[in-house]
Amino acid sequence: MIITITQGYNKRIHRHYKWLLALLFVVALHKFAHGQLYYNQRPGFLKANSQWAFGNGAGLDFNSSPPLSFQSQCRAGEGTASVADPQTGKLLFYWVTTRTATSLFNANHQQMPDGVMGKNSSTTQGCLIVPMIDSPNKYYVFSLYGPTDEPRYPQPFVGTLFYSVVDMTLDNGLGNVVPGKKNILLDTDTLSESMIAIPGDNCDIWLMVHSYRDPQFKAYHITGAGIDRSPIVSTAGKQIQGGGVNSNVSIRSYHAGGMVVSPDRKKLAITASPSELVNLNAPGIAGLLLCQFDPATGLVSNAIQMEDYYYKDSNRIQVSYSPAFSPDNNKLYAGIYHNNSATHQLRQYTISDYDSTAIAKSKKTIHTFLDKNNNNIIGSVSLKLYKDTIYIKEGRLQVTLSAINKPNLDSISCDYQANTVSLQFALTETGELPNEVVYPFPPDTVSKTILDTVICSGWENDLKVRPSQIRAGYTYTWSDNSSDTVFTISKNGIYWVNYGDDCHFKVDTFKVKGGNLVPPVITVNIFELRTIADNYDSYQWMLNGQLLPGATQNTYTVLENGSYQVIVANKQGCVDTSEVYKVTNVNIQLPGDISALIEVWPNPVQEAVFVRAPMPVRLSLSNISGRLIQPQLATHFLSMQELAAGMYLLRIADEDGRLLKVEKLVKVK
DSSP: OOOEEEEOOOHHHHHHEEOOBOOOOOOEEESOOTTTSOGGGSHHHHHHTSEEEETBTEEEETTSSSOEEOOOOOBOSSOEEEEEOTTTOOEEEEEEEOSSOEEEEETTSOEEEEEEEEOOOOOTTOEEEEEOTTOTTEEEEEEEEOSTTTTTSOTTSTTEEEEEEEETTSTTTTOEEOTTOSSEEEEOSOEEEEEEEEEOSSSOEEEEEEESSSSOEEEEEEETTEEOSSOEEEOOSSOOOOOOEETTEEOOTTSBOOEEEOTTSSEEEEEEBOOTTOOOOOTTSSEEEEEEEETTTTEEEEEEEEEEOEEETTEEEEEOSBOEEOTTSSEEEEEEEETTTTEEEEEEEEOSSOOHHHHHHHOEEEEEEEOGGGOOOTTTOEEEEETTEEEEEOOTTOOEEEEESOTTSOGGGGOEEEEEEEOTTOOSOOOSOOBOOOOOOOOEEEEEEEEEEEEOSOTTSOEEEEOSOOOTTOEEEETTSOOSSOEEEOSSEEEEEEEEOSSEEEEEEEEEEEOOOOOOOEEEETTEEEESOOOOSEEEEEETTEEOTTOOSSEEEOOSOEEEEEEEEOTTOOEEEOOOEEEOOTTOOOTTOGGGGOEEEOSSBSSEEEEEOSSOOEEEEEETTSOEEEEEESSSEEEOTTSOSEEEEEEEEOTTOOEEEEEEEEEOO
């Protein structure tokens, strides 16, 4: 926060005074503030996502390097999620979807007592685990019944979203479903198979889903108060289009596919494949969509279609289910299946420049693999970023994972390696990789200390300060326990303000000390200018708005006509500039040009200088920068014996102080 300082209007302050704010910011971040780490690089996230249970008996423990295999009770081609303790990385439970049931298994790989959740269709991201924000031992478990098998499973099962609550303190610490909190209906609006959670900006989480009939994203807001049942709905501009009817089956553009968010939470990608029950030669109906995401509001916008679905004469080009972003947010990876050649291309897109033309030109194929031995590769390639590596499941019958070890690098430098991770206990089919668990960013406190805010004048007016952030829902507490957004200061001292909400809390401390700078006023004595007060610490004279070199004393002897000012300052840092003082009587010649009758000798001079004039005169001597050395004397000679060698100015005036002549003198040893 930057303290905003205002004063009551004062004409002189408005015209001539400047505030010198010596601000030193000392920022202390307590806990973790949002900007320090991407959400998927935070220690709690890495521990909570270190246990993968998925596929057909597959399990991986990433607390070891390389990860260790374990045998899970999963029997699913897709739709799994697992969660570990965010402090220790120990497995807590996992969540499995099959065509006949969804089930919860505890850390002992045993089904929870109330863990059978009901029937489900085959759904890409059909399971999701989200920690409850206000209860660290409780979790929401979301179950999405995707539209893959419509019309095999009639509504209300297809495209429907449910949630339950798991309490880890139940069943002797192994966890169980909370009584009365099972299979709570949340959405029946024909949802697709995509479902993820994204941390918000305000200690909250967004549950993201997508309709399969309409190009709409839905963001359910999860806070400490629970789940807001009214979602934020977005249409992201140019989107993959659905609609229409073919063979008595609605075209479901987003019926299958996966969704993923970038580490900085600013971009979102979703894949979409239309119903397998329709054969379409209709570009634009499905593919890969890249969008921008606002973690503060849950809104999705500015869609770019990066790949297109194509189906004609049994020649299918299809985007795989789950894409992945690079750790630095600048790359996106996805798989493209070619049915006629039984090949799958692993593609890389550079998305740092959010422009459809630039992204299309950046597309590179980093690996091509074959669908060997009926590996059922179509649509089943799944990518998942963990730490700084992207893991790839290349086929449903594959019992290893491949990896992209340097996904931030361009093209083949990203270091794709096949079959790097063994799934020792997997049975025939690995299935989709598990959905990730996200946590809200914890509350943050930012402290700023503003040292010595100098107010140079205006104490006759109210000095008011206000925080730069005035937001609904914020509370404010000042050092006198007042709670307004404006604070009035009447004397020097140290002040502080606490403000924010339950998620963002800020503390500012600042010291105010007035400089008490007396406004400078120029006075004149013949040709010598002086400020009316001598309590300044520095001076700088100006002529016609330009600094006079070397004129840094409290007095200045004018050499020519013009507009003079003086800039003064004190040790507190206060600076002010005087009003303009106009000089008009320098070098005015008297009638008959009396100056021509005035003689000065000797020049150069060693001991004394003499003046012969037809009238009484006054003499004064200054150095070349205008500093007065000898004041005016009614005399016809001046002694220069004690002065150092150099250039001097001799001013000759009449008895009324009118300047008659200025003579440059050279003093020699």
